[in-house]
């Protein structure tokens with residue numbers, strides 16, 4: 001075995017494959033063989049390039065040529081021209097959609113690399129348990145510069161000018177928050193890192209802490225210096241044992257180097273970090289509840305103002321920021337606010353990490369510049385919908401956000417646009433739904449979560465959400481009517497207006513957005529008593545088609561509740577009052593005689 | 598461990614670490630070593646990356662290949678865990694997904710020993726901000 005000279009990489013991502021990428025790879029292999037090049041060139045099927053729109057893709061190594069929209073018939077030309085004669089096939093090269101210019105150099109192919117990693121810059125690249133590797137990649141350089149060359153206000157100004165906004169959901173400008181704490185006079189101040197991450201399906205913060213704990217530690221120390229705090233606290237859920245371990249290791253190493261503790265970098269400034277464990281309640285991610293929980297009290301929110309910046313942990317001024325917010329800090333200082341604010345949209349700068357989940361091919365952690373479209377995230381980076389199904393909706397902002405549909409796919413993602421579209425950025429959960437997902441059932445899923453997680457302090461949230469849930473349950477059972485939908489909307493709006501904290505104020509969002517975006521589907525449930533996606537069991541009716549039934553009795557034997565009657569060789573029937581809609585009969589029938597409506 | 602007392606200390610340490618090249622415990626001539634990184638975040642470990650880590654460490658040793666094996670955080674390709682990134686000296690890093698013991702064996706025999714690419718490599722789809 002020896003090394004090949006040329007590699008033809010063919011994208012084997014699901015989308016490319018479905019566009020005849022498979023035949024393309026086969027043709028390339030055949031061509032290589034037929035031309036006697038088996039020792040020179042090799043065809044390799046790869047994972048998804050995240051550029052499905054222009055698929056199928058062929059990349060040639062070592063010269064990094066990128067061919068797009070390649071058809072199986074093009075195989076011969078690529079082999080004859082590129083492999084044999086060393087000439088690129090011009091017509092298949094990628095053209096810049098804006099300038100129509102052919103892009104040949106690999107640098108220019110950055111377009112297909114839609115992700116930009118700032119918060120995740122070291123994730124997957126370094127050993128998270130080695131402070132040396134972090135330092136080798138310019139770690140703690142930002143802190144050193146800040147402490148020895150800049151005063152707190154200068155540093156705050158850089159963060160302000162960078163346009164960084166909180167990544168925990170609300171999107172409050174980080175520099176401004178720091179300035180508020182800095183302006184509060186007190187003998188003791190605190191920095192708190194919010195690593196509660198309660199949004200179901202989200203794992204961005206966990207990944208950052210597991211992959212690059214020092215970036216968060218460094219961000220916290222910078223924040224301490226800027227705001228005048230000497231103690232940092234990380235509020236992390238106890239269900240994240242690995243993140244806790246790595247963070248503990250990181251803190252220990254930083255102390256050994258003197259990067260935490262007294263007189264950091266030989267300056268007057270001292271700062272240390274301690275961990276506080278949460279029990280995994282969603283509401284404890286809300287900053288006032290989080291502070292109470294850290295104080296050993298019940299994790300219940302209180303009214304703002306006073307804001308934590310004025311009166312927080314133990315009554316002292318406290319800056320609460322999200323994990324990802326802190327992970328951005330050192331890059332902003334090293335590369336400058338101009339660099340950071342050059343990425344993103346007018347009011348939302350930098351990148352956002354999303355946990356892409358649900359019915360999408362490339363489930364994973366992605367970091368994209370603000371302003372990218374949902375279409376790019378779902379259909380390019382995400383590789384499209386699983387199993388070639390049809391896209392239906394995507395939920396951003398978790399149980400506090402809303403669903404976005406086909407019509408929203410092309411809006412640039414940023415804090416303000418998502419709110420205008422009836423959802424929100426949230427902390428970064430992105431759950432993709434396809435045609436098999438029922439929007440009533442989904443709304444019920446999110447509400448079940450909020451009903452469980454409501455702390456119970458205020459009535460609209462504690463009782464109102466429960467009523468919303470019951471109404472949805474009524475609808476999925478086939479007992480709903482049009483008035484119930486009106487009730488959902490009215491009650492939802494009341495809960496939003498009258499709840500104390502963000503949990504209650506946003507809990508009706510999923511159901512309201514789903515009613516708004518999918519009115520026909522709600523109508524189908526209450527008027528026709530049908531679930532178009534076939535999810536709500538109570539609305540399904542199993543029937544036997546007389547023409548197809550041969551009377552084999554297989555279904556009757558399969559039915560666990562004895563709902564099917566009929567003599568051998570005679571047409572069988574299902575007693576609908578007994579049927580529990582388990583589908584066993586349908587699975588068993590070899591003659592397609594059982595159907596479901 | 599010596600304390601870092603000022604920015605100059607930090608930079609000196611950084612340069613030392615860099616010239617040692619960045620990784621692992623073998624010190625010295627890292628530039629000529631094969632570097633194997635294994636994603637070891639919660640999701641990866643749940644899909645069996647710890648077993649792959651052990652397998653690779655043992656097998657590389659047994660087969661007399663000078664390599665450093667290190668654990669990293671999440672590479673982001675959760676759908677293809679366990680993932681392994683291999684950097685052969687003088688070449689671009691290559692990411693392999695869905696690695697099991699059989700695949701790990703192929704990675705050693707075909708890619709590391711002979712430079713032959715395997716099916717299923719994952720193209721890097723993000724831009725780095727440094728370097």
Ligand SMILES: Cc1cc2nc3c(=O)[nH]c(=O)nc-3n(C[C@H](O)[C@H](O)[C@H](O)COP(=O)(O)O)c2cc1C
Nearest residue numbers: 166167168194197198285286287321322325502503
């Ligand atoms: C119900 C609820 C849950 C929240 N959960 C989180 C969380 O898990 N992580 C987080 O960083 N922020 C969470 N927040 C937002 C925090 O209250 C706070 O705004 C945030 O930590 C501030 O940090 P940032 O400015 O860096 O985003 C939550 C808010 C509410 C209302």
Ligand code: SF4
Nearest residue numbers: 456457458461501504
């Ligand atoms: S809105 Fe809900 S979670 Fe928030 S304080 Fe009221 S009851 Fe508690």
